Amino acid sequence: MPASIVFFPVGNGDMTLITLADGRTILVDINIRQDADNPLTSTYDVASDLRGRLKRDMNNRPFVDVFLLSHPDKDHCTGLKKHFHLGALANYCDDHKIDNEKRIVIRELWSSPMVFRRASKNHTLCEDACAFNTEARRRVKINKENNFFSIPQGDQILIMGEDENGKTDDLNPILIKSGTTFRINNQGYDSNLECFLIAPMTKQSEELECILSKNHSSVIINFSIASNDYSDKCRFLSGGDAEVEIWELIWDKYHSTPEVLAYNILQTPHHCSWRTLSHDSWSGKGESAKESGDAVNALSQARKGAAIVASSKLIQDEDSDPPCIRAKRTYTRIVQQLSVSGKFYCTGEYPKSNNVKPLIFEIDNVGVRVANKAVIGAASIAASPNLRAG
C-alpha cells in the first residue's frame, strides 16, 4: 500500500492526514465546521471522509495513531470534542452507536508546550482548544505517575519543544527538543517515518521569547515518509500558522544546512498568508510591500517536482489576506523555478472552487504524485508532476 497525504478542504484552516506505508496514521490539525456536518449544506463532509480512511481497533472503534495540534487556534481544532474521544479509554461510551457516529480514538497526542500557557490573560482558548489542553494535561499526569513506563495507547503523549524556565525539565522521556529527530512513541527507529522538529525553538533570549509567545508560534515538523524500506523518503514540511519572524529565525539557524528544510510537499503556513513572507501588510502597502529574503529562503528549499499546497479558501485577486494573491505568486515562483518545475495547489480550488474534494498525494516506489484519478481524469494525471521523492 502506498503512503499518502490527504489535504482536506476546510476553508481557511488545516486538516491533513498522513498514512504511512504500514497503515499507521498521523492527523495534523482539524477544522470540522458545523456546515460540514450538516447534510443539508453543500459543504464537503470532511468528518465522514476522514472516518472512511481510518482503521478500526479490536473494539471496532475508529482511531488515529497520532493527532498533532500545531497550535490551539480555532481553525486548527474545531470539531475535536464532537468527533474525538477525550479522556481515559475505559470511559469510551460509543460502542453501541453506528460506525459513523463513533468518536475517533487518539492513540498518541503530540502537543506544543505552548498549549499549557496560551490560556492566559491576553489569549482566550476556544472550547475545543480547552478540551485539547485538558486531555494533554491528563496524559502528562498519567505519564508522570507511571514514571513514563509502559503507557498504554490512548494515554500516550509527546511534547514538541521545551518550555521556558525549565517547566518541561521533568518530562524528558516524552519531550522532543527542537533540532532533533523523533518518531511515533519516541521509538529509536522506524523504517516508515522520521520527523525533524524545527519549532517551537528553544528560547535563549528575551527577544526570542517575545517573538515566540506571539499568536502564531506553531509546531513546525519536516516529516520524512517512506513508501517502503527500499525507497527514498518523501519530505512533507508542515508549519501551522508560523509567521515571518519565525521563518527568519529558522533561516538564521539552518542557512548553512538548508537540507533540513528541503521538501517534496510544503503546506503554506497560515493559509497562504502574506504575513508569513513579509513584515509589511498587503492591504496597506500592496505591491510595494517587501518580501523577507530570509523567510522566503527558508520556504524555498523545494526538491525537484515539489508541490506547494495552500490550505485555504479560494485565492482571489484582491486585498484579502489570508489567503493572499501575492503570497500565491511568491510560492508559484518558488515551485516553478527551472530546477524544481513543480506545482502550486489550493484546497479551496481543488479540483474546482465550486466543488472541492480532498487533495491526495500518494508516495510509492516511483515518487510522489497526485492521486484522485477519478477526480482529475487520466489525461491530467499523465500531465501532472511526478514528484521524485529523494
Ligand SMILES: [Zn+2]
Ligand atoms: Zn490557521
